[in-house]
Amino acid sequence: xxxxxxxxxxxxxxxxxxxxxxxxxVPLWSNPLAAKRDIPDRVVERTxxxxxxxxxxxxxxxxxxxxKMGR
Numbered sequence: 001x002x003x004x005x006x007x008x009x010x011x012x013x014x015x016x017x018x019x020x021x022x023x024x025x026v027p028l029w030s031n032p033l034a035a036k037r038d039i040p041d042r043v044v045e046r047t048x049x050x051x052x053x054x055x056x057x058x059x060x061x062x063x064x065x066x067x068k069m070g071r
Contacts, residue, residue, distance in 0.1 A: 020032040025042070 017032045018028050021028050021030060024032070026032075
């Protein structure tokens with residue numbers, strides 16, 4: 001039982017910083033406290049990416065109708 005708890009503590013110590021880095025979208029083994037990236041920049045970047053994907057999806061969804069209309 002003692003080995004289980006030691007393994008759990010070591011796992012938490014290793015997994016916590018990895019999870020922080022994964023959430024910040026930085027390399028996993030970098031320092032989670034030193035890595036600084038502005039959240040507003042990330043929001044703008046992801047919003048632009050989402051808008052582009054939405055435009056492509058709408059274009060693909062309406063393509064058959066446009067073909068039937070003769071365009």
